[in-house]
Amino acid sequence: MIKMEGIMKHFDHYTALSDVSLSIAKGSIYGLIGSNGAGKTTLIKLLAGIYRQDKGKVTIIGQPVYENVDVKQKMFYIPDSPVFLSQYTISMMARYYKSLYPNWSDERFETLVKSFAFDVKKKLHTFSKGWQRQAAFILALSCKPDILFLDEPMDGLDPVVRKKVKNLLITDVAEREMSILISSHNLREIEDICDTVGIIHKGKIVLQKELDDLKSDIHKIQIAYRGEVPKDLLKNLSLVHTEKRGSILLCIVRGDEEDIFKQVKKTNPLIFDILPLTLEEIFIYEMGDIGYAIENVIVK
Numbered sequence: 174m175i176k177m178e179g180i181m182k183h184f185d186h187y188t189a190l191s192d193v194s195l196s197i198a199k200g201s202i203y204g205l206i207g208s209n210g211a212g213k214t215t216l217i218k219l220l221a222g223i224y225r226q227d228k229g230k231v232t233i234i235g236q237p238v239y240e241n242v243d244v245k246q247k248m249f250y251i252p253d254s255p256v257f258l259s260q261y262t263i264s265m266m267a268r269y270y271k272s273l274y275p276n277w278s279d280e281r282f283e284t285l286v287k288s289f290a291f292d293v294k295k296k297l298h299t300f301s302k303g304w305q306r307q308a309a310f311i312l313a314l315s316c317k318p319d320i321l322f323l324d325e326p327m328d329g330l331d332p333v334v335r336k337k338v339k340n341l342l343i344t345d346v347a348e349r350e351m352s353i354l355i356s357s358h359n360l361r362e363i364e365d366i367c368d369t370v371g372i373i374h375k376g377k378i379v380l381q382k383e384l385d386d387l388k389s390d391i392h393k394i395q396i397a398y399r400g401e402v403p404k405d406l407l408k409n410l411s412l413v414h415t416e417k418r419g420s421i422l423l424c425i426v427r428g429d430e431e432d433i434f435k436q437v438k439k440t441n442p443l444i445f446d447i448l449p450l451t452l453e454e455i456f457i458y459e460m461g462d463i464g465y466a467i468e469n470v471i472v473k
């Protein structure tokens with residue numbers, strides 16, 4: 174559905190993106206995580222056909238994006254600071270988008286305006302940043318795009334509105350199989366809605382995983398024995414990290430949960446628990462494996 178292959182993007186002598194490849198399936202939500210200046214906006218602008226790449230291929234529904242009106246009518250991009258025509262109200266912007274997007278829905282627009290209790294008579298530039306962002310969401314979702322690009326969309330939204338926006342996005346993905354790329358500098362902010370996460374650092378994608386795969390492949394266990402920890406156990410487990418906390422041994426282990434359970438049970442532990450790992454913890458270990466310290470990559 175959405176594809177980038179071997180993308181390079183330079184600004185003069187500065188390399189903003191280097192050999193970036195990614196693909197996003199129909200009905201999927203891809204979270205692009207990276208710190209300030211990592212290259213998120215540049216990547217999104219290439220996908221949205223605003224920038225042209227220096228090398229590589231960007232395709233959406235099999236077609237190149239740059240200067241392709243057909244493809245652009247199927248996508249909507251909300252930049253990190255939404256821009257509106259300064260004298261326009263949301264109703265005037267709605268008329269404008271209706272003329273551009275064949276899937277525009279008046280009914281959806283009315284419903285969303287009511288649901289956000291949005292003042293349709295007030296000029297958009299007089300709204301606060303958070304309200305302007307809500308206006309952008311109302312307009313974007315009324316266009317009923319197949320693809321939505323969101324650059325740091327939760328900035329400036331209060332927790333109630335964030336939840337509402339996330340629910341609306343998930344509904345559109347479930348009902349219409351819309352595909353979304355959402356960027357953020359904060360993994361925690363978007364982890365609950367993404368099915369795939371890519372981490373970008375200094376213009377390179379350093380890790381890209383489906384969350385289900387990630388979660389099923391790595392586990393945290395705590396074990397305690399009456400005496401010494403059996404040496405066999407440590408040999409048989411694929412250990413990523415171990416830590417002794419008093420008499421408890423805390424291990425991060427790769428592999429199938431059932432196999433790990435069987436291996437540990439064979440050694441008759443006194444205490445044995447498999448504990449959930451947060452997504453952030455998983456990323457810390459995954460990034461450690463490939464030689465990156467996550468603190469250098471993700472701002473919390």
Ligand SMILES: Nc1ncnc2c1ncn2[C@@H]1O[C@H](COP(=O)(O)OP(=O)(O)OP(=O)(O)O)[C@@H](O)[C@H]1O
Nearest residue numbers: 184187189207208209210211212213214215216358
């Ligand atoms: N038009 C431009 N001209 C020159 N350099 C640019 C331009 N746009 C981006 N850059 C540079 O490319 C790098 C990546 O910028 P980009 O805006 O894509 O990062 P980002 O991850 O979106 O950052 P932030 O989280 O701060 O918005 C930065 O070093 C930036 O200074």
